[in-house]
Amino acid sequence: MSGGTGESVASFVQTLRAPCVHPNPPLMMTRLVLAAFLVATLSACGSDTLEPGDDTTINGSVTSDDASAKAPVEGAVVTAAAVSGSGSLSALDGTATTDAEGSFSLTxxxxxxxxxxxxxxxxxxxxALLEAGAAVxxxxxxxxxxxxxxxEAxxxxxxxxxxxxxxxxxxxxVVTADVAADIRSGSVATADVAAAVVAAVxxxxxxxxDVDDGDPTPEARETRDEEYASFRVALAASGTASGRATALARFEADYDEAYAEAGLS
Known part of the structure; x- marks a missing residue:
């Protein structure tokens, strides 16, 4: 990070585009400020809240290419694992198998x-990811x-x-379709992208x-989660590229606004 004054994720990622910040910007951070097309989980509207350890049903699908050229994967085995604060995985019970359309229902x-x-x-x-609290x-x-x-995961x-x-x-x-492509090609290291996100947070x-009236970070992050949930719901409901683009633009704006309103950007 620069200056030690603190920046939002969005503004920090933007600074990474400058050649003086990263030794190899064309291969890496020049794309990090672009809109993300990755999505994590969508909490279904009207569903009941559970206690940890209860059964939950996760519905989704598996494709073999990016979202603009979907090809369903039949016969894939789907499992779930909880992510700890240190990134370790704890396997959760249950498996599911995708059908001919690539869909699955995992209990x-x-x-x-x-x-x-x-x-x-x-x-x-x-x-793929489900954010904290979604799987209850x-x-x-x-x-x-x-x-x-x-x-993204x-x-x-x-x-x-x-x-x-x-x-x-x-x-x-942060992780865009272009960034994902760079990671797959080996021109960008996953660890470098992760380090940029960590530094911004x-x-x-x-x-x-430095904020006098208490720490506004938890509230701002909660707002981001809420806006992100809205984004994911809109994305799931849209079957068109224009609909996805509209949902994406709204998510980006809401993501930035959550911290701007808290005086953290």
Missing amino acids: TEATLDPVVLSASATGFASR SSRVTAPPMTAETEA DVFLAARARNSAVDVADAVY EAERETAD
Whole structure:
């Protein structure tokens, strides 16, 4: 981070575009400020709230390409694992198998922790995220697993491995389709993207320390989660590229506004 004054994730990521900040910007951070197309989980409207350990049902689908060129994966085995604050995974009960349309319905344990959904088949593997608190609803709708959601999950886990308070929404905001492609090609390291997100979140916390009327960070992060949930619901309901773009633009604006209103940007 620069200056030690604290910046929002959005503004910090923007600074990473400057050639003087990163030694190889064309290969890496020049794209981090772009809009995220990765999504994590969607809490189903009207679902009941559960206690950790109760059964929850997660519905979703698995695709073999990015969201603009979906190809369903049949016969993939889907599992879930809870993510700790240090990025370690604890397997949750239950498995499901995707049908001919790539859809699955997984009954597993409710948890307050973020969740990684994993799908595997012969010659194929992918992952997607559910944010903290999503998996205590009786019904949860996950996004289609894509190359982007896999990169998002990898970055989130790498950030958590640094004992960072990075949320799923932070990874979703930063990891774009282009960033995911760079990670797959090897021109960008997952660890470098994770380090950028961690630095931005830490900068926000430093800024909060300078706020006189208590720490506004928890409230701002809660607002981000709420706006992110709205984004995911809108994304799940849309079957068109224009609908997804509209939902994305709203999420980006809401993500930035949550911290601006708290005086942290």
